[in-house]
Amino acid sequence: MGMSGGNATMQNPMVGGAPxxxxxxIVDNAVNSKDHTTLVAAVKAADLVGTxxxxxxxxxxxxxxxxxxxLPAGTVDTLLKPENKPTLTKVLxxxxxxxxxxxxxxAKAIQAGGGKAMLKTASGDTLTAAMSGGKVMVTDAKGGTATVTIANVYQSNGVIHVVDKVLLPG
Structure with a gap:
């Protein structure tokens, strides 16, 4: 029963160079990740910090x-404009x-769903999760697929999975 590296799970994962x-x-951790400055700016613009x-x-x-x-050029700038707050909120x-x-x-939900798990989001829409090559893939309403690059970043109020694509509601 070799336990080599058994403690690794207890260490705080590094995201964007920060533990x-x-x-x-979620917010207090995200602000420290240099890979998530756009997400944090968007969360602030959408007034989702409190949530x-x-x-x-x-x-x-x-x-x-x-x-x-x-995303297409100008998308983020457009989304961050005050008049587009409802759209930004929906995307986030x-x-x-x-x-x-x-x-x-x-993984259990994906297995139970016969290879696909339908996830109901806070926006009231659905994301589809599936496994591919040992990684979780998340597909949006438009058919775009993001890969979870860092999974299981535990927070006091939930868990973050870092993804490599912005998911877009239908």
Whole structure:
């Protein structure tokens, strides 16, 4: 029963060069990740800070800056304008699934669904999760698929899965 590396699970995962502390909430951890400055700016613009600091729990698929940068030119700037707050809010809440669904829970849901799990998001829409090559893939309403690049970043009020694409509601 070799336990080599058994303690690795107890260490705080690094996201965007910063340790993520399970005692901190989603917002307090995200602000420290240099890979999530766009997401944090968007959460602030959409007035979702209060929501994401509440007890939750929430499962957040957190797109990196690179994921936001991959959107068509000008998309992020447009979304951050005050007049587009409803759209921005919808896009962001589409990345939030109520409850604490870590990788194990996601895998179980995918298995139970015969290879696909339909996840009801905070925006009222659906994301489809599936496994591919040992990684969780999340598909949006438009057919775009994001890969979970860092899973199970535990927070005091939920769990974050870092994704490489911005998911878009229908």
């Amino acid at each position: 993520m502390f399970p005692t901190k909430d 994401l600091k509440s007890p939750g729990p929430f499962t957040v698929f957190a797109p990196t800056n690179t994921a936001f940068a991959a 809440t589409y990345h939030v699934v109520p409850g604490r669904m870590d990788g194990t829970a996601l």
